[in-house]
Amino acid sequence: MLKLAAALITGLTAMGGWAVVTVKDLPEYVVAGRQYTLEFQVRQHGRTLLNGLHPRLEMRSTQRDLGSVAAVPKGQEDGTYTVTFTAPAPAPAADGLVLTLQSGFGNSELHLYPVAVVASGASRPPMAxxxxxxxxxxxxxxxxxxxxxxxxxxxxxxxxxxxxxxxxxxxxxxxxxxxxxxxxxxxxxxxxxxxxxxxxxxxxxxxxxxxxxxxxxxxx
Ligand code: HEC
Known part of the structure; x- marks a missing residue:
């Protein structure tokens, strides 16, 4: 078990290392047309906050590619970035907005669970x-x-x-x-x-x- 983990980590390190991406305030849902700013941190091997990266946020609904936005460093805070995006029009039922953060460190990326998009003026009951x-x-x-x-x-x-x-x-x-x-x-x-x-x-x-x-x- 431990050997396998070590081998996996060695493999990934050879590919450029691995990092843990942590989103600060994850929205439960987004309102169409409204602007959101996501803050996140990137930690090499889960520990070391990484500066100087060029992360990107990719947006997708089930079939459509909705493009990507560059993130910027958040002031002087180590390893901390923000990215601002506008929520797209509400997708057909059950569809959500799929957000992926490319950390900019090797191949490390974080795919989030789809976020529900509601029409402006609407809201959603809180998640369980x-x-x-x-x-x-x-x-x-x-x-x-x-x-x-x-x-x-x-x-x-x-x-x-x-x-x-x-x-x-x-x-x-x-x-x-x-x-x-x-x-x-x-x-x-x-x-x-x-x-x-x-x-x-x-x-x-x-x-x-x-x-x-x-x-x-x-x-x-
Ligand atoms: C960088 C890797 C890493 C990340 C990220 C991480 N963990 Fe862990 N976690 C570990 C390791 C390694 C252990 C076991 C040894 C230790 O405590 O150091 C552990 C132990 C635990 C345990 C105790 C398990 C047990 O059997 O007693 C829990 C619960 C846990 N983690 C939950 C979480 C949760 C929830 C998150 C996210 C908020 C998280 N961990 C993020 C590496 C990680």
Missing amino acids: LAERGQALFVAKGCNTCHANSDLSSRPDNTELTVGPALGSRHLPSQLVIQKVKHPASETMPDLRLTDAEAAAIAAFVSGERATTAGEASGRP
Whole structure:
């Protein structure tokens, strides 16, 4: 297992290294025609914030390529970039806006879960906690180091087995919160998650699936 991980990492390093891309405030949905600014950080090997990159945001709806926008460094903050885009017209039902961040470091890129686009004036009910956690598990870069069999329709990202696989065995939510807020690790970074983000990710990693209609809410 460890040997395999080491071999994978060596292979990727030869291809230009690997990086963890972490999106700061992931929108739950976007409103057509409105402008959004995404902030994100790029960490080589999940640790070292990388300056001087030329990242890009690529936008796509199911069939259509919607072009790409260059990101710019955010002031003097190490390894931090922002990119501004305008949400396209609402796509046909079930379609979402597919965002991909090209980190500009080797081949490293991050495909996000499709983001729903709503017509201007419309809104959407908030996502269920574990659903939100699933989107964040990808957007924060957890999936770069941790495989997770609970991810449904997982965006096609490189998955290194740097950290233990999650999903098959569900960890208590408190433990997950503790770990993400205070990794105390030489490998796992502190990605500066907010309490709300940590709680959503913990709901997902602990196996608490979205409470769907008919399912008792508030179950332990
Ligand atoms: C750069 C790689 C890396 C990233 C990114 C990363 N982790 Fe980890 N994670 C590890 C490693 C390595 C371990 C195990 C050893 C350790 O703690 O150092 C670990 C351990 C854990 C554990 C404890 C697992 C157990 O079996 O007890 C949890 C839970 C966890 N990570 C969740 C997350 C979440 C959630 C994220 C995203 C917010 C994340 N990790 C991001 C590398 C990573």
